[in-house]
Amino acid sequence: MNAEPPAKRPGGRSARVKAAVHQALTDLAGERDATQLTIPAVAERAGVNPTTVYRRWGTVQALLAEVAALHGTDVPPSSSGDLRTDLEAYAIRTLADLTRPGGIAFFRAEVSPDVDERRSGLRECLQRATAGLDVVLEASRGRGERPPPPERLLDRIVAPLYFRVVFSVPDTGEAYARTLVADLFSDPS
Amino acid sequence: MNAEPPAKRPGGRSARVKAAVHQALTDLAGERDATQLTIPAVAERAGVNPTTVYRRWGTVQALLAEVAALHGTDVPPSSSGDLRTDLEAYAIRTLADLTRPGGIAFFRAEVSPDVDERRSGLRECLQRATAGLDVVLEASRGRGERPPPPERLLDRIVAPLYFRVVFSVPDTGEAYARTLVADLFSDPS
DNA sequence: CATCTAAAGCAAGTTGATTTGCTTTAGTGA
DNA sequence: TCACTAAAGCAAATCAACTTGCTTTAGATG
Incomplete structure (x- = not known):
């Protein structure tokens, strides 16, 4: 969450405004409804x-998109050397992302725009969601393994994870995230 | 889609208005963006x-909720006697529901309301989505089988299915729906 | 320090959804 | 058939998001 020093010149006025707006949006997304x-x-x-x-932004959607795009830029790969461990960490991180205060608001922002923008916005959103996954898989391949294809992991x-968070299914926590990975590994196909 | 004779007195004026509004909403949900x-x-x-x-309705959300609640009331169970066949039919039906013109709009309607209403609305939405599933499972149990638990099927x-439709993932069709069921059956766990 | 400029602030407007008080109309029941 | 009533229609007023033209200011440049 690098809200304080976001742009080129940390002290500039626009940079300050940008940071303040981003912060305000994040806060409000957590407390108010859509x-x-x-x-x-x-x-x-x-x-x-x-x-x-x-x-500067025109619509709330654009703002949400910008903040969402920035978010998670700082997550380090942190490959442990074991695919299963990495996947568990990824699953837990994803879950944490979704369940954080305004987490769903950002997801919603991508689902709601009009049809024209939706395509590109969603692609980008999916890309971001998948980015961490790709790192994990790449590391696995680097080890000479043959990990499952990304679609399967999606x-x-x-x-x-998305489904259960969106529908507020009870007992959707770290243990559940681990179960998903476990199921995957106990499955031969 | 029983838009024509929805209420107690089929000919009443309110009934006519209600039907017209429901129809209009369904149409618009399909053509315009949210x-x-x-x-x-x-x-x-x-x-x-x-x-x-x-x-009568107050908000678009309430309207969407009402129409969504009515929708699918008429789907007959149509159990084939085979769990796998039933599940495939269920998966395909669900996919069709989601990809029909305004399908996503109704889903969105449930995800967007303010937090208070969301709980109940989502529960209901999930219930509806699961209703068809329960019928299939009940039929299976009636045959003396031990089908997987509903959470697993979710x-x-x-x-x-929801994920891929929401994110417009390509190649999300009947064949894919069948693959999901097939994977489930090739999995011993 | 003087100047230049992009971005922020301000104050009216404009637009379109929502509300409100009242009138009209279509079904119901004596 | 004739009141009676709940819901629909209408018109005017309200309210909030958004727009626009202009002024001000903070930071950059010489």
């Missing part, structure tokens, strides 16, 4: 003029 | 005064 996540609200919380936000790990 | 799915728009399409819609069949 319909109240409006530009005036974000601007007020950030102590910034609404016009500024309108001119189906077996990522999809169930 | 941000343009507004009460005035629905009212105009239905040939009804916006005020009426405001007073993880292995429903979740991947």
Whole structure:
């Protein structure tokens, strides 16, 4: 979460505004529901003029997209040398991401835009979600192993996590995340 | 899709209005994006005064919820006598439901409401999604079999379908739905 | 330090959804 | 057939997000 020093010149005014707005958005996404996540609200919380936000970002969606894109840029691969361990860590990290205060809001932001933008936005969102997975798989391949294809991992790990978080299914925690990986490894196909 | 005779007195005026509004909503959900799915728009399409819609339903969400709740009331179980066949049919039906013109809009409607309502709305939505599954499992049990628990089927069949539809993953068709069921059956755990 | 400029702030406007008070109409029941 | 009532229609007012033209300011450049 590098909200403080985000851009080129850390001290510039725009940089400060940007940071304040990002922070305000993140906060509000966690506390308010989606319909109240409006530009005036974000601007007020950030102590910034609404016009500024309108001119720089235009829509709440764009803002959410930008913040989402920034988020997770700092996660280090941290490969443990064991595929299963890496996958468990990945699953747990993904789950934590989704269940953090405003986590779902960012997901929603990608699902809601109009059809034109949805394609690209979703692709990007999926890309980000998969990025950590690719690192894990690449490391595995580097070890000379033949890990499962990414689509399989999406189906077996990522999809169930998203589904259960979105539908607030009880008992969706670390233990469950581990179970998903375990099931995968006990499965010969 | 029983849009024509929905309520107690089929000929009543309110019943007619209700049907028209439901139909209009379904149509618009299919053609327009979410941000343009507004009460005035629905009212105009239905040939009804916006005020009426405001007073009867209040919000687009409530309307979507009502229509979603009605939808699928008419699906007959149609058990084939074989679990795998039934599950394939269920998976394909679910996929069709999700990919039909406005399918995602209804899903979104459940995910977006404010936190208070979300719980109950989602529970209901999940219930509906699972209803068909329960029928299939019940039939299986009636045959003296021991089918997998429902959570497992959610993880292995429903979740991947939702995920891939939401993220517009290519090649998400009947063949894929069948693959999900096949994977499940080739898996001993 | 003087100047230049991109971005922020401000103050009206504009737009479109939502509300409200009242009238009209279509079904119901005596 | 004639009141009676719940819901629909209408018109005007409200409210909030968004836009726009202009001014101000902070940081960059010489």
